[in-house]
Amino acid sequence: MLEFIKILKNRYQAIAQSQQVDLSQNTITLERVEQLILAEAFIQKGQLIETVPKHPLQIAVIGPTQVGKSTIVNLLLNSSAAGVSALAGYTVHPQGFCVGIDQQHCDWVNHYFEGYQQVPQAKLDPDNYTSYSITASANIEPSLAKHCLVWDTPDFDSIDAAGYREGVLKTIALADMLIVVVSKEKYADQAVWDILSLIQPLDKPTMMVVNKLVPESQDMVLNSLKGKWQQARSEAFPTVIPLEYQATGKLQSWPKPIVKQISKELERAAKKSKRPQHLQNQRNYLNSHWQSWLEPVMAEYTAKADWEKMLDAVIAESLQQYKRDYLDHPRHYETFNKAILELLTLLEIPGIAKLLAKSRRILTWPIRKIFSIGQRIGKGDRGNSSQEVILLNQKADHLLIQISEKVLDIIERDTGNSRWWKEINMLLRTERTRISTTFDKAAHDYYGEFQHEIEETAQQLYQKLKEQPVILNSLRATRFTTDSVALVLAIHTGGIGLHDLIIMPVVLSVTSLLTESALGSYMKRVEAELKQKQLNTVKAKLFEAQIKTPLLNLPDAVSSAVQFNIPKHKLEEVEQQLKEKKHGLRLF
Numbered sequence: 001m002l003e004f005i006k007i008l009k010n011r012y013q014a015i016a017q018s019q020q021v022d023l024s025q026n027t028i029t030l031e032r033v034e035q036l037i038l039a040e041a042f043i044q045k046g047q048l049i050e051t052v053p054k055h056p057l058q059i060a061v062i063g064p065t066q067v068g069k070s071t072i073v074n075l076l077l078n079s080s081a082a083g084v085s086a087l088a089g090y091t092v093h094p095q096g097f098c099v100g101i102d103q104q105h106c107d108w109v110n111h112y113f114e115g116y117q118q119v120p121q122a123k124l125d126p127d128n129y130t131s132y133s134i135t136a137s138a139n140i141e142p143s144l145a146k147h148c149l150v151w152d153t154p155d156f157d158s159i160d161a162a163g164y165r166e167g168v169l170k171t172i173a174l175a176d177m178l179i180v181v182v183s184k185e186k187y188a189d190q191a192v193w194d195i196l197s198l199i200q201p202l203d204k205p206t207m208m209v210v211n212k213l214v215p216e217s218q219d220m221v222l223n224s225l226k227g228k229w230q231q232a233r234s235e236a237f238p239t240v241i242p243l244e245y246q247a248t249g250k251l252q253s254w255p256k257p258i259v260k261q262i263s264k265e266l267e268r269a270a271k272k273s274k275r276p277q278h279l280q281n282q283r284n285y286l287n288s289h290w291q292s293w294l295e296p297v298m299a300e301y302t303a304k305a306d307w308e309k310m311l312d313a314v315i316a317e318s319l320q321q322y323k324r325d326y327l328d329h330p331r332h333y334e335t336f337n338k339a340i341l342e343l344l345t346l347l348e349i350p351g352i353a354k355l356l357a358k359s360r361r362i363l364t365w366p367i368r369k370i371f372s373i374g375q376r377i378g379k380g381d382r383g384n385s386s387q388e389v390i391l392l393n394q395k396a397d398h399l400l401i402q403i404s405e406k407v408l409d410i411i412e413r414d415t416g417n418s419r420w421w422k423e424i425n426m427l428l429r430t431e432r433t434r435i436s437t438t439f440d441k442a443a444h445d446y447y448g449e450f451q452h453e454i455e456e457t458a459q460q461l462y463q464k465l466k467e468q469p470v471i472l473n474s475l476r477a478t479r480f481t482t483d484s485v486a487l488v489l490a491i492h493t494g495g496i497g498l499h500d501l502i503i504m505p506v507v508l509s510v511t512s513l514l515t516e517s518a519l520g521s522y523m524k525r526v527e528a529e530l531k532q533k534q535l536n537t538v539k540a541k542l543f544e545a546q547i548k549t550p551l552l553n554l555p556d557a558v559s560s561a562v563q564f565n566i567p568k569h570k571l572e573e574v575e576q577q578l579k580e581k582k583h584g585l586r587l588f
Contacts, residue, residue, distance in 0.1 A: 041173030342458030
């Protein structure tokens with residue numbers, strides 16, 4: 001699960017940085033990035049509970065800018081360890097302070113803050129957000145916090161917060177208790193309630209501190225705060241510590257009336273740090289966002305499925321047209337006629353076959369020479385193509401045009417995944433010429449290779465004729481008396497065309513005799529089988545291998561900036577983990 005969340009987060013971040021999404025969509029994308037950062041960190045917190053079950057209590061002080069977070073940290077520590085400044089955004093790194101524990105016992109933090117560097121507090125670089133510090137506080141005077149690690153965090157609402165917000169979220173996920181600090185001016189900011197809503201499924205013990213209050217507005221502020229809490233959160237309103245505005249600019253110590261109250265809250269947090277319930281909270285958090293995280297992933301799956309359906313439909317239509325315009329066309333279909341011509345060759349009367357063949361070669365040499373010259377001249381412009389190859393290329397070109405038009409129609413309708421379809425359209429335009437060229441070559445190769453099937457069909461007919469000697473002898477007589485000078489020419493020049501008037505009498509006479517004989521039904525069956533073989537071959541070797549396969553692979557070439565490209569089986573595996581019972585989540 002952790003690996004999957006990281007992949008999902010990285011894909012969202014790449015898409016957000018690509019600047020190929022509109023502003024509203026980018027806002028959603030950035031929100032999901034933050035949710036995934038928190039999910040990743042919360043899962044890592046679960047691993048920490050498993051590997052270092054006795055790690056000290058983690059208390060995180062969070063809040064918007066200039067509300068006195070660092071001051072509250074110092075009050076908890078009874079020290080001035082946390083740097084305090086009047087400048088907004090002064091703290092830009094997570095800063096941990098050990099209370100009652102040896103700093104050496106915090107080595108596990110390095111593993112948790114993966115990708116961050118631990119440096120001494122004094123050497124934190126304000127321009128490098130991927131660092132944090134841990135400072136030993138074992139010798140500080142007794143404080144409210146006991147045997148714990150107190151974290152001072154950056155704000156989450158300033159202009160520069162986007163750069164260091166990940167550190168804030170990781171610290172929140174690490175915490176066993178949150179102290180949310182707001183002020184009279186900042187408690188109603190939407191950023192405060194956005195973050196509180198975001199982290200609610202984590203179910204962390206929370207205490208609020210309202211700083212910089214004035215007596216006359218305190219009740220109003222606290223009542224308003226409670227109302228906003230009830231709107232944003234479903235659990236009971238937490239303990240709130242009100243602190244009055246200090247003319248000196250900072251609070252030196254906790255007011256005595258609330259010291260006992262704060263101590264009580266910290267003790268309760270230590271006992272109910274939610275660690276035993278962490279795995280269930282983890283599940284709750286993942287479930288609360290899972291469907292929204294996967295929206296673009298599922299849209300991508302849908303787009304790919306629609307793309308495949310589109311290809312299947314257009315290819316099926318093209319094959320149907322090929323069947324109608326060639327295989328079933330009474331004048332254009334030439335393949336079975338070629339089989340009949342091959343059969344005529346097999347019907348040569350023993351003894352004179354060689355003489356006929358020699359005469360045929362001599363008589364047809366001038367015509368064959370003309371055709372060979374034509375083939376050389378026409379090479380490259382389909383001048384040497386048969387009627388079938390020309391038709392196949394026409395169908396392929398029309399198919400590619402249809403697909404382009406359908407893609408453009410989807411883009412115009414803006415189905416919510418138009419970026420993906422725009423990429424497909426660009427790739428389609430780039431690949432169209434190459435696909436047409438390879439299809440043309442494959443069509444010519446198919447045309448030559450299918451000659452073997454034609455010869456097999458002729459042999460099949462001949463073997464059947466041998467079982468009928470009367471018909472065979474009759475055909476041989478017809479074959480011998482028919483003018484067949486152009487027989488070899490027909491076979492070598494690729495089909496019926498200029499030589500129709502020479503070849504067709506031969507074909508018609510033989511076909512008629514076979515059809516009208518006892519072999520009529522057998523001949524029709526052989527012809528149907530040949531057509532089906534031809535259709536299957538054209539489908540597999542041309543339309544599927546040369547068009548469907550390269551087009552199906554186009555989504556793999558779509559820019560990584562606009563797609564997630566998460567294998568479906570990987571998602572299914574992770575969702576199965578999510579459905580497992582509590583103990584199953586330990587696999588995360």
